[in-house]
Amino acid sequence: MERKQQGNETPITEFILLGFGNTSHLQIFLFLLFLVTYIVTMAGNIIIVVIVLADQNLHSPMYFFLGNLSFLETCYSCTLLPRLLVSLLTWDRSISVSGCLTQLYFFGSLLTTECSLLCVMAYDRYLAILKPLHYAVILNEKFCRQLVAWSWISGFASVAIILFMMLQLKFCGPKEIDHFFCDFSPLLKLSCSDTCMVKVTASLHSCIFTLPLFLLTVSSYVCIISTILKIPSTTGRQKAFSTCSSHLTVVTIFYGALVTVYLLSGSEAPKDLNKVFSVVYGALTPLANPLIYSLKNKAVKEALKKAVLGVFVFDKSTDISR
Numbered sequence: 001m002e003r004k005q006q007g008n009e010t011p012i013t014e015f016i017l018l019g020f021g022n023t024s025h026l027q028i029f030l031f032l033l034f035l036v037t038y039i040v041t042m043a044g045n046i047i048i049v050v051i052v053l054a055d056q057n058l059h060s061p062m063y064f065f066l067g068n069l070s071f072l073e074t075c076y077s078c079t080l081l082p083r084l085l086v087s088l089l090t091w092d093r094s095i096s097v098s099g100c101l102t103q104l105y106f107f108g109s110l111l112t113t114e115c116s117l118l119c120v121m122a123y124d125r126y127l128a129i130l131k132p133l134h135y136a137v138i139l140n141e142k143f144c145r146q147l148v149a150w151s152w153i154s155g156f157a158s159v160a161i162i163l164f165m166m167l168q169l170k171f172c173g174p175k176e177i178d179h180f181f182c183d184f185s186p187l188l189k190l191s192c193s194d195t196c197m198v199k200v201t202a203s204l205h206s207c208i209f210t211l212p213l214f215l216l217t218v219s220s221y222v223c224i225i226s227t228i229l230k231i232p233s234t235t236g237r238q239k240a241f242s243t244c245s246s247h248l249t250v251v252t253i254f255y256g257a258l259v260t261v262y263l264l265s266g267s268e269a270p271k272d273l274n275k276v277f278s279v280v281y282g283a284l285t286p287l288a289n290p291l292i293y294s295l296k297n298k299a300v301k302e303a304l305k306k307a308v309l310g311v312f313v314f315d316k317s318t319d320i321s322r
Contacts (some may be wrong), residue, residue, distance in 0.1 A: 017093045257277045
C-alpha cells in the first residue's frame, strides 16, 4: 500500500521473467524439451492446415473448423515458446514492458478465440449426431465462415479492451514476474496503480466470453453422450463416438488445465504447480491437437497417407525423368 501511495516512483521499462526458477542444472534439458515441443507443434498443425486446404474430402464444416483450430495453435505456440526458448538458451530473462503487454494481448486473444472455436466444434458434432438430416442446411458455408469470423473477432476485440486499460497502469517495481510468460495475474500484482477496474473488466470478460462458451461446450457433449448411449447397437455407438472422440479429448485437456490454473491462481497452492498446468494448456495442448487428430481421425489419417504417397511418387517420377 505504501508503494501505491507514493506518486513519484520511477516507471520501470522492463520485467524479469523468473521462468522455472533456479534450474540451471535442467537448463539444457528444458531447452531441448521445449524446442522439440515447438518444432513438432508447428509442423503438425501446419500439416493439418495444408491437408485441410488441399484435400477435397476434407472440405466440410468439421475440417474447416479443425483447420482454423490448427492455425490458431500455430499462432499460440509462436506467442509463448520462442521467448521461452531464447530465455533458456541465453539466460536473458528480461522483456520490455511493451513486449510483455503485447505477449499478454496475443495470449489472451488466442485463448478466448480457442474457447469460441472449441464451442463451435462442439456445436458441429452436436448437429452431426443429434440432427444429421439438418446438418448440411444449418452448417452451410456462409454460416461456417460467420462462426469462425465471430470467434476470431470477438477474441481479439474483447481482449483489446483489457489491454487498453492495462496500458494506463504504471509499473514501478518490483519487476520480477514469477512465471515463464507474461500472464495476467502475476503482471497485475506488479502495478503501482489502482487495478480494481482492470480486475472487474477481466472478470466481466470471463463471464461473457469464456464461461458461457465452456458451459455450452459441456452441454453439447452431455447431449451427445446421452444420445450415443441410447443407440441400441454396439457398432453404432462406437461409430458415433468416434466422430467426436478426438475433439472431446482436446476439449478435456484444454479446459482441464485452464480450470485448474484458474482455481490455483486464487488459492495458496504452490506457484510451481500453477506453472506446470500453464505449460499444459500453453504448450502441450497445441502439441496434442495434431497428434490426437492424426491418430484418432480416419479421414485425417487417409489424407496424410495420400499426401505422403503423393510426395513420394512425385520424387520418384522426378528422379526417373532425370
